[in-house]
Structures are given as structure tokens and as C-alpha cells.
Amino acid sequence: MKKKKILTMVAAVALVAVIGVGATLAYFTDKDSKTNVVTMGKVDIDLEEPEFSKNPDDTITDVKPNQSIVKDPKITVAEGSLEAYVRAKIEFEGLSEKQIKDILPLIDIDTQKWFLSTDGYYYYQAPMKAGASDYLFQTVKIPENWGNEVSGLTFKINVFAEAIQADSFTPYSERGLIMGWKDSEGNDIQAETNKTVPTEVQ
Numbered sequence: 001m002k003k004k005k006i007l008t009m010v011a012a013v014a015l016v017a018v019i020g021v022g023a024t025l026a027y028f029t030d031k032d033s034k035t036n037v038v039t040m041g042k043v044d045i046d047l048e049e050p051e052f053s054k055n056p057d058d059t060i061t062d063v064k065p066n067q068s069i070v071k072d073p074k075i076t077v078a079e080g081s082l083e084a085y086v087r088a089k090i091e092f093e094g095l096s097e098k099q100i101k102d103i104l105p106l107i108d109i110d111t112q113k114w115f116l117s118t119d120g121y122y123y124y125q126a127p128m129k130a131g132a133s134d135y136l137f138q139t140v141k142i143p144e145n146w147g148n149e150v151s152g153l154t155f156k157i158n159v160f161a162e163a164i165q166a167d168s169f170t171p172y173s174e175r176g177l178i179m180g181w182k183d184s185e186g187n188d189i190q191a192e193t194n195k196t197v198p199t200e201v202q
Helices: 002-025 097-106
Strands: 045-048 068-070 074-077 084-093 114-116 121-124 133-135 139-141 155-165 172-174 177-180 193-201
Touching: 045 155, 074 084, 084 097, 097 139, 114 177, 121 177
Parallel strands: none
Antiparallel strands: 045 074, 068 139, 074 133, 084 121, 084 155, 114 121, 155 193, 172 177
């Protein structure tokens, strides 16, 4: 009888010991977490005219027919920018439709690099990496057939440049030529990155 009581006590003590160890182990827990920082990329371009900007007040005066003038819009994808597709547009102020048709072919645009689409934009035919740059054109020739009707005329040549990220974007193209920027539903995309350089010709 005494043996049975002793065994029962030992068993009870052993059980308590096991429960105690179990309770103690329950406190040895660990917890960890990680915070991921996500920084959104950006598209940034610069539009400058290295040579033309030397003219005072961005103006050229006393221009004559058949004269070539320096106007050199240079588009650069800024350092730190995402790779981007670039397009540009030329607009005139102070010229008639006929005069615009006269002068447009005399702008020395490299058509191997830039394609004039039906929306009026010139599309650069490859994405540009950060730090890359290229000229839309570098000279404009005043039409030789302009006569007394333009005497004293002042007009402006405005250049606009836009960019859109190249990653996960496929520009609209035909016959291997980039001709537009459209979304998945076929709608034209309006770019937020827009830079302008004006030129006044007198």
C-alpha cells in the first residue's frame, strides 16, 4: 500500500514536472516583421537649345529668304529617369497654312530617327535610356520663294517634347515604325511630361 502511494506521488510529481516544462517552453516564442520600401520611378526629360539659346531674348532678327538659321532643340532623358519613349511637336505662330507648308520641309529633321505621324508628332524610333539625348533638328531654312509679302513679318517656332516610360509599354506601330502612343483600349495617351522651347523670328 505504501509502495502504491509512493508510485502515485512520483507519477503525480512527474506529470506536474512535464506540465511545468511545457508551460515554460510556451514562453520561448519569436516574432519578426519586415517593412518594404517601394519608391515609384519617374520619367523626366530636358529640352534645351545649346546654340540658339545664345541669341538674346530667344529671338533672331533681320532674317532673309533662303537663309539658314540655327535652332537646335535637344531632348535629353534626365539622369535618374526611367527609360522612355520620346515624341516632339513643332508648332508655328504668325504663319499662314501655306507658309507653314513652305517651311516644314526645310527643317533638317533626321527621318531615320524621327517619324512624323498623322497626329502631328515626331516619334523617336527607339526608347532612350537615362542620360541619352538627341536633336529633333539643328537648322531651319527660310523659304527662298518668300518675298515682299513677309517683309516685317514676325513668327514663332515652338517645339514641344513629351516622354512616356518604356517599361511595360508598347507604342503603336505600323510597318515597323512607331506612330503613336495608345492605351490598351486604343485611346491616345496624353503625356504628363511636357517641355517647350519657343523661338521668335523677325
